[in-house]
Amino acid sequence: MKRYVILISGRGSNMESLLDAGLPGACALVLSNRPDAAGLAAAASRGIATAVIDHRGFASREEFDAALAAEIERHAPDLVLLAGFMRILTDGFVRRFEGRLLNIHPSLLPLFPGVKTHAQALAAGVRLHGCSVHFVTPALDGGPIIAQAAVPVQAGDDEASLGRRVLAEEHLLYPRVARWFLEGRLQLVAQRVQLAGEVAVGGALHVPQVAAT
Numbered sequence: 001m002k003r004y005v006i007l008i009s010g011r012g013s014n015m016e017s018l019l020d021a022g023l024p025g026a027c028a029l030v031l032s033n034r035p036d037a038a039g040l041a042a043a044a045s046r047g048i049a050t051a052v053i054d055h056r057g058f059a060s061r062e063e064f065d066a067a068l069a070a071e072i073e074r075h076a077p078d079l080v081l082l083a084g085f086m087r088i089l090t091d092g093f094v095r096r097f098e099g100r101l102l103n104i105h106p107s108l109l110p111l112f113p114g115v116k117t118h119a120q121a122l123a124a125g126v127r128l129h130g131c132s133v134h135f136v137t138p139a140l141d142g143g144p145i146i147a148q149a150a151v152p153v154q155a156g157d158d159e160a161s162l163g164r165r166v167l168a169e170e171h172l173l174y175p176r177v178a179r180w181f182l183e184g185r186l187q188l189v190a191q192r193v194q195l196a197g198e199v200a201v202g203g204a205l206h207v208p209q210v211a212a213t
């Protein structure tokens with residue numbers, strides 16, 4: 001059975017959606033860079049091994065990433081899932097796990113990389129927002145996109161209301177992509193996404209500009 005490791009920094013709701021999805025693989029470890037991450041208790045309550053590597057205990061990003069990589073490799077995972085892991089990773093770390101390192105980002109990439117994505121979307125006035133799952137490469141939030149879910153922006157949306165609807169889609173999208181990988185259908189080949197087998201996709205979505213009242 002394939003093995004996966006999940007990296008978190010906080011709440012861990014995406015981690016929970018992965019753990020509860022009945023994926024065809026075993027979660028070997030949930031690892032946090034923050035000792036106070038709420039997701040650690042949620043993982044432990046499901047009987048999953050947890051570990052903390054506190055980035056504040058390291059003098060450099062390189063040293064932290066080396067410790068992180070060593071802990072991950074101890075569990076020999078086929079797949080490493082970043083799920084709200086809020087540290088920028090060094091190129092060395094990313095290269096070491098390239099092809100088996102995924103991230104979920106709360107925007108329709110390449111729009112709105114970085115943080116505060118819902119505020120960025122509202123400020124830009126886009127009618128469609130959403131989330132993306134991508135292979136991680138050294139470019140921040142820039143790796144090959146595997147799948148996206150689109151969420152219409154509603155009149156009167158604020159960061160919280162829009163963020164809630166995007167998060168609900170994240171919880172569906174990430175387990176779906178992780179399943180493809182664990183089934184051996186999803187690969188990164190020469191920096192391109194290769195997905196084998198049938199995948200259901202929706203039709204076009206038309207979202208008009210509606211003035212907030």
Ligand code: GRF
Pocket residue numbers: 008009010011012013014015083084085104105106167170
């Ligand atoms: C999610 O919106 C994820 O896309 C982003 O950070 C948030 C983490 O939420 N990278 P959670 O910890 O999974 O609840």
